[in-house]
Amino acid sequence: MLLVLAEEHKEHLGFLTRVDSAVIGEFCRIAVEFLKKGSNPKIFEGAARKLSVSTETVQHGVEGLMYLLTESSKMMISEVDFQDSVLVLGFPEDLNKLLLQLYLDNRKEIRSILNELAPDFPHYHNLEWRLDVQLASRALRQQIKPLLTLKLHLEQNGRRNANVLQTDPATLLHLIRKLEQALGEMKTNHCRRIVRNIK
Secondary structure, three states, X not given: OOOOOOHHHHHHHHHHHHOOHHHHHHHHHHHHHHHHHOOOHHHHHHHHHHHOOOHHHHHHHHHHHHHHHHHHHHOOOOHHHHHHHHHOOOOOHHHHHHHHHHHHHHHHHHHHHHHXXXXXXXXXXXXXXXXXXXXXXXXXXXXXXXXXXXXXXXXEOOEEEEEEEEEOHHHHHHHHHHHHHHHHHXXXXXXXXXXXXXX
16 A cells, blocks of 8 residues: 655655755654654754754654654555655655665554554443333323333443443434445445545
8 A cells, every 4th residue: 555645745755855864864763752752843943953944844854754654654554665655755765765764663663652642432342232112001002112222331441331322113223224324335435545544
């Protein structure tokens, strides 16, 4: 799978052609450090003074490199796909090899940082259900009034909680149809393309 870069990111990464490999290695270290601790404008200012360029140029260069490494690590792009993705930038061969080496050296660490940053949403643990049917009452001798009770157990951060839901079968069938429709929609090419870009 190839990584598709926007023109803005290509422009930001173009700055890397004007600096030597030691600076690019330092930018990569800064990018990984920013993933861990967040951005620090003072580092940009110091690097801009040393390189005699604007602070924005350095910031965009580091952010472009950070985007390249994080997106590649998220998708676990192979070496060949990474090289092909970087090839469209028009960098010299030695810079492409350096970027590949930086990606291979840092992808496990970047993936572990991204996993730590990901929020822990409640997820399914168990489901209990019961169907109650009222067949008659004092007012109506013959009636069928079904009621479905669901007890949904969710787990988040090692803690479990239960939610009790009640519905009638018609509403439940409608909900099932809508969920199946949404799942079917996820299989379309348009949705797959959007999901691939979100990841």
